[in-house]
Amino acid sequence: MTEEKKADYAYQAKNAWTEMEVDEREEVFDFNKKYAEFISNNKTEREFASAAIRKLEAAGFKNIDQVEQLKAGDKIYSLNRSRALMAAVIGQDDLAAGLKLVGSHIDSPRLDLKPNPLYEAGEMAMFKTHYYGGIKKYQWVTMPLALHGVIIKEDGSKVEIKLGEEANDPVFFISDILPHLGKEQMKKSMSEGISGEQLNVVIGSIPVADSEVKEKIKTAILEYLKREYEITGEDFISAELQLVPAYKTRDAGFDRGLLAGYGHDDRVCSYTALEAILDIDNPKSTAVILLMDREEVGSMGNTGMQSHFFEDQVANLVDLYYADYSELLVRKVLQNSKVLSADVNAAYDPDFADVYAKHNSAYLGKGVVVSKYTGARGKSGSSEASAEFMGEVRGLFNRAGVVWQPAELGKVDAGGGGTIAQFLANYNMDVLDCGPAVLSMHSPYEVVSKADVYHSYLAYNVFLEK
Template sequence: MTQDVKNQSGTTPVWTRLNDSEKEEVMGLAGEYRQFISAAKTERETIELAVKTAQDRGFVPLEQKDALQPGERVFATWRGKCMALAIVGSEPLEKGINVVGAHVDSPRLDLKPQPLYEEADLAMLKTQYYGGIKKYHWVGIPLALHGVVVKEDGRVLKVVIGERETEPVFTIADLLPHLAREQMEKKMAEGISGEALSILAGGLPVTSNEVREKIKQAVLDYLNREYGVQEEDFISAEIEAVPAWPARDVGVDGSLVGGYGQDDRVSVYTTLKAIADISNPPRTAVALFVDKEEIGSTGNTGMYSTFFTNFVAELAARIVPRYSELVLRRTLASSRAISADVNAGLDPNYPDVMDKLNAARLGHGVVLTKYTGAAGKKGANDAHAEFMGLVRHLFKRHGVAWQNGLLGKVDQGGGGTIAYLLALHGMDVVDCGVPLLGMHSPFEVAHKVDIYMAYRGYRAFLGG
């Protein structure tokens, strides 16, 4: 099977060019992926699941190794929100490493530090939205709460409410159309304010006459009874409201996967599986999972942090006999990277926002995106032609179906990835990922063939 770079109508979907064995692989991988994103709805949950998968596939904590030999498999995490895995290559480290990097965070609603209040005989939770969302997406749907609460004595309590069928869910009630005349005359972005995204949390009061806010107290009593959480503990908590549904097959043929958080956990899953399935690469292979991409890659777990460079430095110190900072700089500058992130697929309902000649189509393979950014390529990495040629050749040699794709028409909007932050080290970088419909919505849609081809593309790159 060969690649299909054309994007115009009339090109054949990849499925028609797969043999029976490959079709079985597509469906099998998609089933595993669906379970992954149903279980990994926060950054911490994603990293926990990635660590378990890595350990099952022979990766050991880097800190347990004083020296490393070709073929050894190691990993490191930081703050429970980012992770790097490596397989040591046979070539000298200074010739460069192959990196595939994805992000583990997704748009959502975070509980504020003091979220709980009572109004109109209902208990409510205040939220702060995280990342680029359409606020109206988050009203009128079932929500679950996921996160951690850190007690004053340092104990970490995990909280998950709303995922089991026997548990209640949460929601944000929408305004009824009978009274929404003024709301519906507003611009879509103004129809629901950020402060109106308060979650319905309870409606039964405690019986005590000594308590003024009886319904709020009933919620606190439940949290204390079930999780040992008191009101002050919200100050040192990270609790996220996410859709309370699992990923599902979409379409009568089951060709698509719909679910929350596919931007960018589809890249996390395919990258994790790719590095787990290779052995003895010539160049050291690194899978990188970072946080905070949706809000600018900030903080000590985002791509702006030193986590990645520290990880490579720790590798180099265990591989190179006479390690120095110069070795680190040479290694990074000689490296190659794929920024594994999703792109927009051509949506039949909204074709006018896309340049059809340069638009990715679902079912046509993984998307190579030469540049992202906005307007005049602001914030773009813009991969060099030589590196684009190298990746094209690699994918062709390994039978990876791929396509060209840009993020919409010029001046229509835009977006970015971690590519430019990897490129700061001097390495060549290109964006490459799965096309989605409904990106940043609570129910994003991907094609199973594209997920499979992302896995094969990342595996070829890491092993090449």
């Protein structure tokens, strides 16, 4: 057997850039420019969901609550508490034949304000925070932070805040000890160098002029908040306020082939899934996307994948599609469905090569990643796709020209992680993890390849449509 013939039989992941023609490369850059603008402007679950609905409605999608009957070609969406949503295009096949579903999440690691956050210390006004999701706490100090979120007042009115993103906005930051005095800190492990209770945000320093006031700087901030937003200290108790990196998503590298930004995990999958369903008009199977909340903290809560939101919406579809509703029909729709769990994987990092399995790692620029399983140690805390479903998906991708690569998350016993795949698989669906590789995942500034972003879109689009 010749060496050339042996090479034909061997598997080797392709580099997506070398597979492109010039006009496709231009399309990749244009697609990523729009993606970068979208995630730069929508850094919270509420902002992402709201912007997604604007795009859906502009494309003819209707709120499911306003629909009385469903037929092939209809486009609907459902919003859950402003932080999670489902969108669907009804297919040609009978609904009971199952859905083609792409499920992702729109929450990212961040710092949440505590219910009673405001205090004064060291001639500064400060906010107390509680970190959300898996972060390296030392990465969040001495960087510009923006404040995003909503405050619900006791009369039910809503105040929206988005401060720190514009060039003329003030930013916020968390201090760190100078190296001249950091001897004891630097003796600690990296996980202990900055504690959760030290993630306190500097928000002001100018006191009120009233000599009778004890906490002059705190009072000055309260007066500012009352003047600018008509809120009081008690209003923080019914608020969802997040501190996120104030950076914009930007091109990275001389060749501009990478994107650096906050929240690629997992908004890169959510955005590409959204664009994929927006480009579908008449699918064979009913096409569905799920943009869920709270994945970074276990998918628990009424906006997470472990809630009944998805199941309730499938029941809603069945009720509007068939003349006679039955619970058995709901179960048939669920068990006949096929799912891509759209979440990111860890990109191989040569500076930390010891934790990656070289031949089973994801690489930037080699297309969308398919992961048969996630989990940790002995594959715990995850589902696993069947060989049949793996074969079906790779065949679909190959025929459509989607560049893809297989990978798992690091070496065995080096760590691990999970996605919403396990919760979808509990409905007896076929589920496969599928998303782009991310460098420096869960950091305030993550990196993805523009080629991988685009091929994620292609993968989701062909899966939903075909």
